[in-house]
Amino acid sequence: MYTKTKLFNYVWLALFVISTFLLSGCSGKRGSGGEGLVGCAAESAAAFVEEPSMELVLDRLNTAAAAADIAHTCFNEVPIAAESTWPKDLKTIRKEDIKAIITVLASDGAYQAHGGVVSPIKAHIAIAQNVLYELPPDLYSPVGSCYEDGEETIINGVYYKIILPHGKKKLRIIKKEHPSLEEIKSAVKQYAANIVKSGKCINKNSILKRKGVLKKQTGSNVYQGLMAALFDILPNGQDIRAAYDEYNEVNQKVMALNDEISGLNKDKTRLKNKKKPVGKLKTLEAVEEALKEKKAQLEQLKEELKEKSNILSAELDKISEHKGEITDPEALKVLENVAEACGAVKNFLLEAGCLTTIAIAKAPRSLIALPSELQQLANPSQSGNTSLMGGLMSSLTGGGSGVGQAIQMAYMPLRLARLRYNAGNLVDNIKLIGSVISNDVSLLTTIHSEISELLDIETAKEAPEEGGKNKKE
Numbered sequence: 001m002y003t004k005t006k007l008f009n010y011v012w013l014a015l016f017v018i019s020t021f022l023l024s025g026c027s028g029k030r031g032s033g034g035e036g037l038v039g040c041a042a043e044s045a046a047a048f049v050e051e052p053s054m055e056l057v058l059d060r061l062n063t064a065a066a067a068a069d070i071a072h073t074c075f076n077e078v079p080i081a082a083e084s085t086w087p088k089d090l091k092t093i094r095k096e097d098i099k100a101i102i103t104v105l106a107s108d109g110a111y112q113a114h115g116g117v118v119s120p121i122k123a124h125i126a127i128a129q130n131v132l133y134e135l136p137p138d139l140y141s142p143v144g145s146c147y148e149d150g151e152e153t154i155i156n157g158v159y160y161k162i163i164l165p166h167g168k169k170k171l172r173i174i175k176k177e178h179p180s181l182e183e184i185k186s187a188v189k190q191y192a193a194n195i196v197k198s199g200k201c202i203n204k205n206s207i208l209k210r211k212g213v214l215k216k217q218t219g220s221n222v223y224q225g226l227m228a229a230l231f232d233i234l235p236n237g238q239d240i241r242a243a244y245d246e247y248n249e250v251n252q253k254v255m256a257l258n259d260e261i262s263g264l265n266k267d268k269t270r271l272k273n274k275k276k277p278v279g280k281l282k283t284l285e286a287v288e289e290a291l292k293e294k295k296a297q298l299e300q301l302k303e304e305l306k307e308k309s310n311i312l313s314a315e316l317d318k319i320s321e322h323k324g325e326i327t328d329p330e331a332l333k334v335l336e337n338v339a340e341a342c343g344a345v346k347n348f349l350l351e352a353g354c355l356t357t358i359a360i361a362k363a364p365r366s367l368i369a370l371p372s373e374l375q376q377l378a379n380p381s382q383s384g385n386t387s388l389m390g391g392l393m394s395s396l397t398g399g400g401s402g403v404g405q406a407i408q409m410a411y412m413p414l415r416l417a418r419l420r421y422n423a424g425n426l427v428d429n430i431k432l433i434g435s436v437i438s439n440d441v442s443l444l445t446t447i448h449s450e451i452s453e454l455l456d457i458e459t460a461k462e463a464p465e466e467g468g469k470n471k472k473e
Helices: 004-023 040-049 054-076 086-091 095-105 120-132 181-194 226-233 237-272 284-316 329-378 385-397 401-422 426-462
Strands: 133-135 152-155 158-163 172-176
Touching: 040 120, 040 329, 054 120, 054 226, 054 237, 054 329, 054 401, 054 426, 086 120, 086 329, 095 120, 120 133, 120 329, 152 181, 158 181, 181 401, 226 237, 226 329, 237 284, 237 426, 284 426, 329 401, 329 426
Parallel strands: none
Antiparallel strands: 152 158, 158 172
């Protein structure tokens, strides 16, 4: 039987999902990439029937943040060349690939403890991380925290052991998609113990947990990120560079300030619970005053970011005006890769927008239910999910129900740690993720559309199709 509260939440959920679709720019325009919302229908359907869960809200937000992180990293860091295959690899992820990784994700209790459904969007974005990263970033970890030599971790249900370089030893990353129970217990124990540490790096070769390790890319002429390729190849590249540098400088300030606010929120929660804060401020009054000041600064920075974004978009809109001016085949191939990458990454962001809006709709009741959820996790024998997880894990591991329940129990400290230390900054994370997604979707749409128009005209001139006919004939 539906209560008024349930009906209210369901109506708002539907409205949020519809608004995401309309506001994301998914029109009939070339390169709009409306296919990015394919997984949203399944995600929305699951959200309608699931019980309130802060664990699921946080997981959706963390997945959305992972997509936003992919976009930012592609803009600035992922190497791209004429020979690069990663743009096509991102674009051509198949349903079979998603089904395969769902099995891996299912080993993490956080993805299967609530109704037995693993998000196809989560799987899609996890595959994208695997395409780009040797070790994916861990966005649940505090900013500045580092892996220590020999540290184990679990990310997206996959086990990693990191051997840091020193002396003649090179970096080694051991990866297992189906870790043993002992490996899971060891990694989860370290993860749960370290999730709230401020994380000062001990080794100069340490790896930042929130950065991960990108795969190496090779080519005859490699550019450090999509924007670097545009700066160098396009006739108005230097004007784009100037506008992007200003935009990115403000964007970095926004991200850094939001991290500060997240830390203050966590300390506020700790102080209210009579626990020692992690940061420098030691009283609740001092933390609340700092929060008020930081949030005011954040709003000002967001307004400045909008202005910088408009200036950058105006420069990007000029790309197609230079049709016919680029004739180098290698440069054209790099631009083709850039356009393909923009289309693929934008689709991830559209899916992330769907996750964010669902999280907004589910957050109020999930916050109310949080104490009960923590109690169930702390006492899993009282939870109705035990038998479900036991049967599921049994099918995944090939063992009996005892093996499945043992794996579920092994993940409990990790799930508790995520809930305890990431629920406090929920509202600020939603606001920031939504803002980042909106800005990046706009930039990716413009770049994809402008370069596509440029390349259509160029390929018509330079590359006849089979049978001797030009593409634009």
